[in-house]
Amino acid sequence: MVSRVIPVAPFDLIVFGGTGDLARRKIIPALFRRYLAGQFEDGTRLIGAARAGLSPVEYRLFAKEALKEFSAEYDENSEGLEDFLNLLDYVPIDATGDDGWEELKTKTSTDRVQAFYFSVAPSLFGALAERLNSYEIAGSQARVVVEKPFGRDQETARALNATLAEHFDETQIYRIDHYLGKETVQNLMVLRFGNMMFEPLWNNHYIDHIQITVAETVGVGGRGAYYDKSGAMRDMVQNHLMQLLCLIAMEPPAIYDADALRDEKLKVIRALQPVAPHHIVRGQYEATDTAPGYREDAGNLRSFTESFVAMRCEIANWRWAGVPFYLRTGKKLRARTSEISIIFKALGHSIFEGDTTPHRNILSIRLQPNEGIDMTVTVKEPGPGGMRLIDVPLDLTFAEALREADAPEAYERLIMDVIRGNQTLFMRGDEVEAAWGWTDPIIEGWEARHDVPKQYVPGSSGPEDALMLLHRDGRRWRDIKA
Numbered sequence: 001m002v003s004r005v006i007p008v009a010p011f012d013l014i015v016f017g018g019t020g021d022l023a024r025r026k027i028i029p030a031l032f033r034r035y036l037a038g039q040f041e042d043g044t045r046l047i048g049a050a051r052a053g054l055s056p057v058e059y060r061l062f063a064k065e066a067l068k069e070f071s072a073e074y075d076e077n078s079e080g081l082e083d084f085l086n087l088l089d090y091v092p093i094d095a096t097g098d099d100g101w102e103e104l105k106t107k108t109s110t111d112r113v114q115a116f117y118f119s120v121a122p123s124l125f126g127a128l129a130e131r132l133n134s135y136e137i138a139g140s141q142a143r144v145v146v147e148k149p150f151g152r153d154q155e156t157a158r159a160l161n162a163t164l165a166e167h168f169d170e171t172q173i174y175r176i177d178h179y180l181g182k183e184t185v186q187n188l189m190v191l192r193f194g195n196m197m198f199e200p201l202w203n204n205h206y207i208d209h210i211q212i213t214v215a216e217t218v219g220v221g222g223r224g225a226y227y228d229k230s231g232a233m234r235d236m237v238q239n240h241l242m243q244l245l246c247l248i249a250m251e252p253p254a255i256y257d258a259d260a261l262r263d264e265k266l267k268v269i270r271a272l273q274p275v276a277p278h279h280i281v282r283g284q285y286e287a288t289d290t291a292p293g294y295r296e297d298a299g300n301l302r303s304f305t306e307s308f309v310a311m312r313c314e315i316a317n318w319r320w321a322g323v324p325f326y327l328r329t330g331k332k333l334r335a336r337t338s339e340i341s342i343i344f345k346a347l348g349h350s351i352f353e354g355d356t357t358p359h360r361n362i363l364s365i366r367l368q369p370n371e372g373i374d375m376t377v378t379v380k381e382p383g384p385g386g387m388r389l390i391d392v393p394l395d396l397t398f399a400e401a402l403r404e405a406d407a408p409e410a411y412e413r414l415i416m417d418v419i420r421g422n423q424t425l426f427m428r429g430d431e432v433e434a435a436w437g438w439t440d441p442i443i444e445g446w447e448a449r450h451d452v453p454k455q456y457v458p459g460s461s462g463p464e465d466a467l468m469l470l471h472r473d474g475r476r477w478r479d480i481k482a
Contacts, residue, residue: 010043011419012108016128017119018048018090019062022147026178027119028063029071030411035084036073037408039416047107049093049100059090095120096127101135110139115418117145122160129167138168143418145174148239149230150427153443154436161429174418175427179240179338181410181417184371185247186425188340191365191373193252198363201344204323208360208475211326211341212244214367215333215480219285219458220307224298231305232282236329238439242269243427244340245325249315258423262431269434273314275442282446283308283463284453285332291458294331306453307331310466311442312473324473328466332458334480338367341478352389359391364478 013031015023031046048059064085067074075081089107093100108114116132118125125146132138144164151157164173179185192198201207214236220227227235246265253260284307287293294307308330315325346358362376374393381390408416417425454463461467461480470476 005037005039007039007041008416008419009112010041010045011113011115012045012047013115013117013415013419014047014049014104014108015117015119016049016093016095016124017117018059019050019052019054020119022119023048024062024066025070026411027117027415028066030409030415032067032071032081032084033073033409034412034416035087036080040087044087045089045108046087047104048088048090049104051092051094053092054090056088056090060085060088063088095124095131101131101137105135105137108137110136110141112139112141113419113421114139114142115145115415116142117415119147122146122149122151122156125160126163126166129164133167142168143172143174143421144168145176145415145418147176149234150175150239150432151436152230152234153440154433157432157436161433165429170429171423173429174423175429175432176414177239177243177425177427178410178414179367180243180425181412181414182367182371184365184367184373185244187373188247188365189256199252203319204321206344207323208343208345209324209326209473210248210343211478212241212248212328212339213341213478213480214240214329214338215335216329216331217333217336217459219292219332220294220297224300227307228298228300228303228305232307232309232329232331233439233443237309237311237327238435239427241327241329242435242439245313245327248340248342249320249325251319256424258426259428261424262428266428266431266434267317268315269431269438271315271317271320272438273316274438275311275313277445277449277451279312279469280442280446281308281310281463281465281469282306282451282453283310283330283456283466285330285458286455288458293455293458304450304452308333308453308456308462308466310462310469312469326470326475326477328462328477330456330462334459334461336369337480339478340365340367343475357389359389362478364393 015027017023034040054062064081067081091100091104091107093104116128116138118128120128129144132142146164151160192202246268249268250264251267253264284294284305287296295301295303298305308328310326310328313325313327342363344361344363346360359378360376361378364374364376366372376391376393378389378391414425454465456463461477467477
């Protein structure tokens with residue numbers, strides 16, 4: 001099965017921060033794949049803008065090196081590579097001054113879709129938005145794409161929303177979370193709302209608890225200065241894990257529409273209960289004989305910033321009353337994996353003599369590294385000797401079952417959704433502010449208590465206290481495995 005590619009009308013995409021790490025690793029390779037897929041019509045313009053004083057030719061060389069390093073489709077001698085590079089243009093620009101703006105105005109048109117990708121620090125959002133309007137660069141079809149972190153608390157998020165709102169309507173603002181562009185995340189909605197067998201069971205009568213794990217094997221590396229001011233709570237829980245929780249827990253929207261979907265996610269965030277201190281575990285990976293610990297990587301030997309966090313959350317509504325949601329994320333863990341696991345309740349009674357093991361059906365949605373879904377079911381163990389029951393997975397790995405080797409990756413899908421004007425997979429301003437409103441008291445609480453993160457061994461599943469978080473409830477974490 002091959003994805004059906006629908007070309008889009010010619011558009012302009014201007015990437016502020018066009019020489020930055022995100023542009024190099026994600027944006028330029030994503031655009032290259034969409035170009036090779038035949039999604040760009042003649043007349044499309046891709047423009048990098050940054051402080052560096054590069055010429056368009058030098059920027060194309062920069063993009064070529066980025067593709068060589070980060071694109072599996074790179075072929076030095078391919079005609080497609082040269083054609084794509086010839087689409088690229090560049091403008092040296094001063095985000096807070098006047099240099100470059102008149103030149104940029106000559107390279108884009110207000111009579112078509114214009115996507116302005118703010119791949120820069122949030123402190124520059126206001127300056128960029130103001131100049132796009134004062135120089136009359138942005139037209140009525142302009143869209144603005146902003147990356148996380150969208151603020152560092154509710155107050156700063158509210159201020160950023162207000163700044164953008166001075167120059168753009170909410171329908172023009174696309175707050176991007178690349179997790180929502182993953183094929184499996186979107187399939188989660190279809191799994192719930194497109195299959196009769198699941199939705200009737202999606203409640204506290206049948207579900208025992210839910211686990212959401214986002215584990216990384218890498219440390220903070222070159223992001224130490226940023227990460228030490230953020231931590232796992234701000235960097236991952238407030239956005240990525242919160243979005244996954246909302247999609248799992250939300251009520252069915254009336255229609256598959258951007259605002260209808262985001263209305264339901266907002267209700268989930270507002271129903272989240274405050275988290276008690278004994279339901280939170282923070283951790284920091286420690287140094288080993290061969291590798292530095294978090295504090296060395298962050299360049300702060302007295303840091304109390306967490307590289308791991310686990311928590312027990314509850315949602316106060318009729319569907320989820322009494323069902324705990326366990327969230328965990330961390331760096332330098334055993335394997336790189338992102339997984340949502342819905343653990344159903346055990347049978348109240350077994351008719352099979354001698355079967356004393358509590359069997360549970362588990363629906364597991366894998367976001368990475370191998371996107372797919374599996375369902376653990378109880379079956380008879382093959383062979384003679386009576387009814388011996390075992391639990392086995394029914395596996396659906398998308399790349400194998402659907403043969404979607406060429407399916408768009410997250411950034412590809414989200415960038416093209418911006419061009420089409422589809423906000424379904426993007427966060428709304430009130431949603432972001434509500435998420436911070438739940439997160440802020442948790443952070444303020446451990447800062448007031450002077451909590452110290454628990455040390456954990458790199459390559460493990462995190463601190464021992466995180467295991468006890470579930471053991472106290474008579475449960476256990478799913479194994480972290482690739």
